[in-house]
Amino acid sequence: MKAEKMEQSLASGQNDQKNEKEKQLSELPQNKDMDLVECPVKETNPEDLMEKKIYSAEKMAAELVEHNRQQLDRIENGAGLSSADIADVRREISLLEKIKRIGSAINSAVNDLKVQYYELFPPEDQRVDLWSEKSESEKSPEYAEFKERLIHEREIGRSLIQEARKKRNELFEAEGIFQMSKEDFATYFLPEEAENKANLKQGNTENCYVVAAINALSCSPHFEMICRSSMKKLPDGSWEVRLPLLSQDGQAITITLEELSPQKNRDFLKNDRGETNLSGAFDRFLSDPRMKLKPGEGKEGLRVLEAAFTKIKFGSVNRLAAEKGASDEVLLLFGGNNFKRFSFDTTDNQFESKREGLVMLNAKDRAYLDDFLENFDPEIYIATAGTRHDVGKIRRSYLAKGTEQRLSFGHAYSITGADSEKKSVSLIDPNNPSKPIELSFDQFKESFSNLKAVRVDSANLLSNIKILPRKELIRNVI
Amino acid sequence: MRPYNNIDPYKIAEAFKLQIKETIAVEYSVPADDLMLLLDNKEGAYLSQEDPGAFCCFVVGKKNGFLYLVSGKIEKNGENLTNLKAGIVS
Numbered sequence: 300m301k302a303e304k305m306e307q308s309l310a311s312g313q314n315d316q317k318n319e320k321e322k323q324l325s326e327l328p329q330n331k332d333m334d335l336v337e338c339p340v341k342e343t344n345p346e347d348l349m350e351k352k353i354y355s356a357e358k359m360a361a362e363l364v365e366h367n368r369q370q371l372d373r374i375e376n377g378a379g380l381s382s383a384d385i386a387d388v389r390r391e392i393s394l395l396e397k398i399k400r401i402g403s404a405i406n407s408a409v410n411d412l413k414v415q416y417y418e419l420f421p422p423e424d425q426r427v428d429l430w431s432e433k434s435e436s437e438k439s440p441e442y443a444e445f446k447e448r449l450i451h452e453r454e455i456g457r458s459l460i461q462e463a464r465k466k467r468n469e470l471f472e473a474e475g476i477f478q479m480s481k482e483d484f485a486t487y488f489l490p491e492e493a494e495n496k497a498n499l500k501q502g503n504t505e506n507c508y509v510v511a512a513i514n515a516l517s518c519s520p521h522f523e524m525i526c527r528s529s530m531k532k533l534p535d536g537s538w539e540v541r542l543p544l545l546s547q548d549g550q551a552i553t554i555t556l557e558e559l560s561p562q563k564n565r566d567f568l569k570n571d572r573g574e575t576n577l578s579g580a581f582d583r584f585l586s587d588p589r590m591k592l593k594p595g596e597g598k599e600g601l602r603v604l605e606a607a608f609t610k611i612k613f614g615s616v617n618r619l620a621a622e623k624g625a626s627d628e629v630l631l632l633f634g635g636n637n638f639k640r641f642s643f644d645t646t647d648n649q650f651e652s653k654r655e656g657l658v659m660l661n662a663k664d665r666a667y668l669d670d671f672l673e674n675f676d677p678e679i680y681i682a683t684a685g686t687r688h689d690v691g692k693i694r695r696s697y698l699a700k701g702t703e704q705r706l707s708f709g710h711a712y713s714i715t716g717a718d719s720e721k722k723s724v725s726l727i728d729p730n731n732p733s734k735p736i737e738l739s740f741d742q743f744k745e746s747f748s749n750l751k752a753v754r755v756d757s758a759n760l761l762s763n764i765k766i767l768p769r770k771e772l773i774r775n776v777i
Numbered sequence: 778m779r780p781y782n783n784i785d786p787y788k789i790a791e792a793f794k795l796q797i798k799e800t801i802a803v804e805y806s807v808p809a810d811d812l813m814l815l816l817d818n819k820e821g822a823y824l825s826q827e828d829p830g831a832f833c834c835f836v837v838g839k840k841n842g843f844l845y846l847v848s849g850k851i852e853k854n855g856e857n858l859t860n861l862k863a864g865i866v867s
Contacts, residue, residue, distance in 0.1 A: 469820055
């Protein structure tokens with residue numbers, strides 16, 4: 300019924316509208332009156348004349364879309380329906396999508412015309428070029444300003460997004476039951492002084508992948524919420540941790556203060572075959588010189604996370620067993636279904652590929668990686684990156700491409716940020732977290748061979764927040 | 778007296794649920810059926826303090842896990858919701 304009323308109103312103006320549209324489209328490339336359309340290019344030769352006609356075509360295309368929008372408003376008002384009814388009809392006929400498709404088709408036609416024009420008349424340096432990709436804003440500040448305004452009109456404002464994130468945190472806080480108080484979180488996880496980042500520094504075991512994952516996780520605005528929901532300091536000083544954090548399927552483990560302390564190394568002075576009493580100098584050189592295996596250095600809460608991963612994965616806080624691994628595995632163990640894996644790796648089983656950087660990814664993965672770097676947001680991603688392995692396993696470090704920055708071979712680093720304007724990535728080294736590293740996107744892609752990241756799944760996060768309190772209630776009752 | 782004093786953002790969100798989903802569907806190529814408004818949460822829909830008069834509503838992508846924000850301008854005392862825009866919160 301509603302659609303019929305709309306159709307009647309539409310039909311009454313449809314024929315006239317159709318004739319007018321056809322007249323406008325057919326006159327686009329030929330109408331001599333377009334010479335009168337204002338255009339910044341001076342008409343001095345045939346190329347300039349063509350440029351002016353394309354400019355006019357673009358302008359008339361925009362006017363055509365606007366004209367049709369106004370027609371639509373007149374038709375809807377003429378139908379005499381309420382706003383809700385109009386919305387129903389729009390939905391039924393997928394109106395907004397159709398309008399967008401029409402707009403895209405018009406723009407596509409004008410762009411095809413431009414491409415053909417440039418094939419005939421390649422731009423020269425001394426001519427005013429309205430559509431140059433490189434220096435548009437330099438040659439026409441008004442263009443840049445207007446384009447910027449159009450972008451802002453489509454996108455939601457940054458201040459609204461910031462406000463929304465604050466509301467989101469309040470929403471999570473209201474829904475969840477936190478095992479750890481805010482005060483305890485500040486005591487055991489946050490830095491003493493505001494300007495220092497409380498990062499974990501790697502101990503003397505080869506668990507850089509765990510430390511890098513924890514430091515990357517601590518950069519996430521969700522870090523406080525997921526830790527407070529699943530970690531609790533007990534009266535005897537030990538910790539109860541439920542892994543995955545903030546998960547319906549979390550398994551509770553206890554980390555004692557002893558498990559946070561250095562432990563005896565059972566491989567002390569043994570070679571990699573487990574042999575001791577070595578006589579040769581070379582054998583002694585290759586033997587394990589570590590009498591004790593130390594945990595990471597940093598705030599107690601971060602050291603608890605390090606120990607909790609090892610205990611859940613290996614059954615005990617066995618620092619030898621936990622040597623060497625993948626950071627995304629750590630992140631997924633911590634986050635469970637609150638995170639989705641998002642990784643790239645050029646180090647497959649091929650021996651040669653271990654020497655290549657992320658630049659050697661296939662075209663599709665390179666596009667994903669570039670998009671990731673240009674849009675990196677700690678609200679959405681938690682990421683680490685791994686360096687190449689040395690083929691001979693003799694050298695310890697190498698210079699990042701085009702820099703004086705030394706990177707350790709086969710080492711994991713935390714990504715703490717990315718700047719899409721400067722095209723740079725910020726990283727920290729688990730061995731030296733107080734000294735951030737900054738590389739350009741290209742230097743990063745040349746120097747690192749894998750990216751191990753996860754993306755936050757807000758739907759599962761919200762779902763887990765709702766269900767977790769009920770499960771806690773049942774556990775307490777039982 | 779502040780404008781929009783009598784406007785309940787939850788009622789606005791319910792009334793314009795389809796347009797809100799459509800805004801995200803078109804902008805981010807997500808099927809509308811995969812989207813869910815957070816109307817059972819205390820802060821799921823609200824009137825912005827940053828941009829007075831702006832209506833804001835959280836929408837979750839059930840499959841992709843993204844949390845979106847849709848904002849709009851309330852007109853005619855809640856009869857119309859215009860200038861809808863979408864962004865990703867997390």
